Amino acid sequence: MPDALAEVREWAGQPVVETPIKGGLSHRIARLDAADGQRWVLRVLDPRVSEAELGIPLDLEIANTLLAAESGVGPRVLRRMPDALLLEYLDGSTLDAPAVRALPAPIAAACRKLHAGPRFVNDFSVFRKLERFLDLCHTHQLRKPDGYEDLLGTAAEIERALAARPLPAVPCHNDLLPANFIRCGAEIRIVDYQLSGNNDPAFELGDIAAEADYDPELTRGLARAYFGEDDPGLTARVRLNLIMSNLTWTLWFAVHHGLLAEQAAAADFNYEAEAAGKFERAVRDMDDPGFGRLVDDVRGSHPGSFTPRKKRTTQGGLSDQASPAGRGREETR
Ligand SMILES: Nc1ncnc2c1ncn2[C@@H]1O[C@H](COP(=O)(O)OP(=O)(O)O)[C@@H](O)[C@H]1O
Ligand SMILES: [Mg+2]
Structure with missing residues (x-):
């Protein structure tokens, strides 16, 4: 430099x-x-x-x-x-996943402040991003986890459910993994606007929850802290976006691994293991018996109106590739 x-x-x-x-x-x-x-x-x-x-x-x-x-x-x-x-x-401390799990209220406050600020110059949709990554994988013949395409029908169902009662788009960071939060005293600041754009605020929260491995109860607490109410429809909205974060950012790592091999080698980071880990979490949540209820809650419809996906046996490994050896280190994208 x-x-x-x-x-x-x-x-x-x-x-x-x-x-x-x-x-x-x-x-x-x-x-x-x-x-x-x-x-x-x-x-x-x-x-x-x-x-x-x-x-x-x-x-x-x-x-x-x-x-x-x-x-x-x-x-x-x-x-x-x-x-x-x-x-x-x-001048503060960069958060890690346990810190993000311990601080849902200050994190929600930081998001509200960002979202109340000036609109960004572009829009962002996790669904369109997923499509672009799929195109890149096809064009460059990049490896994806086995069975990835089997989940796309459910992703489309999530998009339809979220579109039934959309929230106004706000200026979102869209990539709030722990290392992009810096705690300065009582306040949380946010760095790294590489994927920013106006978006559904529930994606911001779902992405935070995905990146810091929130359980459903903690996710509900984050939604409550952000929206100021304990609304099952809003919590379900965040949880569906959590799934979309894991599903879409799986391909971020697959594309990075495939297209920026030189950088990836220098970073000493296991991109394939990260992709596999995210994919496994997406499969886990889509196969969960409570998944259909989330779709119903988001639509505000009666329970049981959603037909669950047929259960699969995907392992989450990347095709023609030995099984990756777990997460290399805490993710820092
Ligand atoms: N303005 C800042 N003040 C203090 N530390 C920062 C600042 N910006 C970034 N950092 C530190 O550098 C790390 C990497 O920066 P980041 O902007 O997230 O880069 P990248 O786009 O490569 O992820 C952050 O996780 C944080 O620890
Ligand atoms: Mg960063």
């Missing part, structure tokens, strides 16, 4: 030392320490990520990062460079 760093040094008018931050799987992130004690974060955007459709186009990401800063949830943007951002350094 020499060019962006040189530009920051010139802008700051003083020596600046760069320390890479290990963590993210997509871009190059570094802490910058200026001679006078000021500290910033440099985010140099890798164009290969958006070219592979693993993120929104870079100009949209930059625009949304500026809008998220206006809401007070994202870091302030100190300088915008063609392919890099100089960001406020958030």
Whole structure:
């Protein structure tokens, strides 16, 4: 990242030392320490990520990062460079999954604040994203977990159920895995707007719940904290989006593994194991006897109107591939 760093040094008018931050799987992130004690974060955007459709186009990401800063949830943007951002350094602790499970109320508050802020410059639908990833898998002959296509009928049923009583779209992050939350005192801040776009707020919550492995009761607590009411239809909406998060982000890892092999090798991260783990959780939840009830609750219809999917025996391994050896480390996409 020499060019962006040189530009920051010139802008700051003083020596600046760069320390890479290990963590993210997509871009190059570094802490910058200026001679006078000021500290910033440099985010140099890798164009290969958006070219592979693993993120929104870079100009949209930059625009949304500026809008998220206006809401007070994202870091302030100190300088915008063609392919890099100089960001406020958030002096706090990056969350892990147990921390996200322990903090549903402050996390819901951070989401409400982001969602009440300025609209983003693009829209986002997890269903359209899933279709794009499937196209990419077909075009480039990328491996998906065995039996993946068997779940698409149920995904379409989820989309129809959610569309029966839609919620207004709000500016969503859409990728709230634990490492994108930073706790600064009592407040939670949110970084990394790589997949941001206006969307159903229930996807935001379902995605948080999926990434931090919430059980149904904790998911209900997150929905209650966000919506301010204990409504079975809203909780079911979040739980169906939890399933869509696992199903769709399975392919994020499959596409990353297939199209960005060089980056993947450098990241020392087991992408195939991550894809398989997410897929297994999607299968688990779609095969759960309570699944039909979620669809009914979202539609606000009488129990029993949904016909459950025939149970399958999918293992979740990627086709023509030895069974992956579990999750490599906590996910940091
Ligand atoms: N503004 C910031 N202040 C402090 N730490 C940050 C900031 N932005 C990112 N980080 C740290 O760097 C990690 C990776 O950054 P992130 O923007 O999520 O990159 P990636 O797109 O590669 O996931 C985060 O999990 C967090 O620990
Ligand atoms: Mg990140």
